[in-house]
Amino acid sequence: MYPAQVRIVEVGPRDGLQNESAHLPVETKITFIDMLSDAGLQTIEAGAFVSPKWVPQMADSDKVFAGIQRKAGVSYPALVPNEKGMAAALEAGVREVAVFAAASEDFSQKNINCSIDESLARFVPVMEMARAADVRVRGYVSCVLGCPYGGNVAPAAVTRVARALVDIGCYEVSLGDTIGTGTPVKTRAMLRAVKDAVPAAQIAVHFHDTYGQALANILVALEERVSVVDAAAGGLGGCPYAKGATGNVATEDVLYMLNGMGIATGVDLAKAAAAGRYIAAAIGKPVASRAGRALQAGLKG
Numbered sequence: 001m002y003p004a005q006v007r008i009v010e011v012g013p014r015d016g017l018q019n020e021s022a023h024l025p026v027e028t029k030i031t032f033i034d035m036l037s038d039a040g041l042q043t044i045e046a047g048a049f050v051s052p053k054w055v056p057q058m059a060d061s062d063k064v065f066a067g068i069q070r071k072a073g074v075s076y077p078a079l080v081p082n083e084k085g086m087a088a089a090l091e092a093g094v095r096e097v098a099v100f101a102a103a104s105e106d107f108s109q110k111n112i113n114c115s116i117d118e119s120l121a122r123f124v125p126v127m128e129m130a131r132a133a134d135v136r137v138r139g140y141v142s143c144v145l146g147c148p149y150g151g152n153v154a155p156a157a158v159t160r161v162a163r164a165l166v167d168i169g170c171y172e173v174s175l176g177d178t179i180g181t182g183t184p185v186k187t188r189a190m191l192r193a194v195k196d197a198v199p200a201a202q203i204a205v206h207f208h209d210t211y212g213q214a215l216a217n218i219l220v221a222l223e224e225r226v227s228v229v230d231a232a233a234g235g236l237g238g239c240p241y242a243k244g245a246t247g248n249v250a251t252e253d254v255l256y257m258l259n260g261m262g263i264a265t266g267v268d269l270a271k272a273a274a275a276g277r278y279i280a281a282a283i284g285k286p287v288a289s290r291a292g293r294a295l296q297a298g299l300k301g
């Protein structure tokens, strides 16, 4: 019923940190990323080559990429919104990028200052640059279960954008509940609609945990044969253009659940929790992960 193996895409260094007001030294980001690769994470989103006027927290992504220990077999994707970002990512030696679109017109305008179709058109030359450089491209669809500006989002809108991202060459599409309002039944309906157009093997899920629904929604996604789950160590962060939304589901919480289900991830929970504690302390916030806090308190897992 459930996949035997799940790949966790660690997004803490990007999604977790893009929304934090604390200015972190680049060395702290590098240590965090190296702790995550040491924990066994195979995909670690390490930064974003976006406009520093829009997201100043990611302005040092080139320095982050220059400083990390690139572990063999680990992919370190970066977000790119346009050709300028792609050129900067290539310059920094990035070997995998992620383009990001939305299922909601309002969010697309607020987050990347263009319509959904304009964003898809903007990605076409980015894909060409990626192909020429043999760089893999992941795609995101934001607001798959609700929009902070427009409210309800129809599954058909998600399906259309997810399919379009695959059509332009994304190897995988991550479906983002950007504001964390989704619940399990709604998640299943959305995933079934997307699966009519995109095979489950190319779908990832990306839940923010604002209303505490992320693990329940992930369980539904596993039942729907999705086997790639985005998560952030320490459960930090959020999107600057989705006010009030909290961080991603915590990597520690996802690991604790998957370990309990006998699903292999290749990730060491204790080490991931140590990375979560490290970055929370650097920011000056408590660890948001429930499993992380239980481990911190010495409770047996």
Ligand code: HMG
Pocket (backbone or CB within 6 Å): 015, 018, 048, 049, 050, 051, 052, 053, 054, 055, 079, 081, 082, 084, 085, 086, 088, 100, 111, 112, 113, 140, 141, 142, 143, 175, 176, 177, 178, 206, 208, 238, 239, 240, 241
């Ligand atoms: P714009 O203002 O329309 O762009 O922004 P522009 O082309 O007019 O450029 C404006 C200025 O930005 C110019 O500089 C450009 O050179 C510069 P100026 O001439 O004024 O000095 N610029 C750049 N600089 C560095 N890197 C670039 C770049 N592009 C332009 N790549 C733009 C459009 C897309 C650039 C902007 O809206 C932007 O950067 N948005 C990014 C927003 C963002 O990063 N949001 C968070 C990530 S998405 C997310 O969190 C959701 C996700 O987690 C999934 C989920 O949860 O749902 C992925």
Ligand code: MG
Pocket (backbone or CB within 6 Å): 015, 176, 178, 206, 208, 238, 239, 248
């Ligand atoms: Mg996100």
